[in-house]
Amino acid sequence: KLSCEGKIYHKFDMKPHNENIEEYGKLCRERTKKYMTKTRQIQVIDNDNGTHMRPLPGMIGLKASGPSDKKKLPVKGSDMKRTRRDRGEMEEIMFKLFERQPNWTLKQLLHETDQPEQFLKDLLKDLCVYNNKGMNQGTYELKPEYKRSVEEPVPI
Numbered sequence: 001k002l003s004c005e006g007k008i009y010h011k012f013d014m015k016p017h018n019e020n021i022e023e024y025g026k027l028c029r030e031r032t033k034k035y036m037t038k039t040r041q042i043q044v045i046d047n048d049n050g051t052h053m054r055p056l057p058g059m060i061g062l063k064a065s066g067p068s069d070k071k072k073l074p075v076k077g078s079d080m081k082r083t084r085r086d087r088g089e090m091e092e093i094m095f096k097l098f099e100r101q102p103n104w105t106l107k108q109l110l111h112e113t114d115q116p117e118q119f120l121k122d123l124l125k126d127l128c129v130y131n132n133k134g135m136n137q138g139t140y141e142l143k144p145e146y147k148r149s150v151e152e153p154v155p156i
Contacts, residue, residue: 082116103139
């Protein structure tokens with residue numbers, strides 16, 4: 001809604017004379033027709049070898065924005081592929097890591113173990129709890145049943 005406050009000092013209403021009503025209607029139709037027509041034109045280029053599309057010498061420093069400006073993620077090559085270890089061996093390594101430190105992020109564990117991410121995630125689902133809240137947000141810690149077995153000394 002639109003509202004306006006104020007005082008009207010002089011009022012002026014205008015409407016066309018009855019004898020000019022057809023002319024006024026014609027004028028309105030012509031005005032709307034004029035603004036409805038498109039001003040753009042399509043031209044067929046005779047010389048289509050592309051010489052007129054090349055950048056001028058002064059335009060070399062200008063850079064077009066577009067998909068090429070997006071940050072490129074580093075591509076993992078075949079030398080970056082990680083080899084999967086045996087599950088039992090990995091569980092032992094994980095228990096040793098969690099003895100050193102109670103909470104680990106996925107990035108830290110990937111760096112320490114050098115295992116494929118999906119394999120590590122599957123292992124973490126079985127052995128650990130993911131912390132969504134609190135001080136240790138975004139980290140994994142061992143499930144309580146595994147914590148007890150790690151804390152208890154193993155008789156030799």
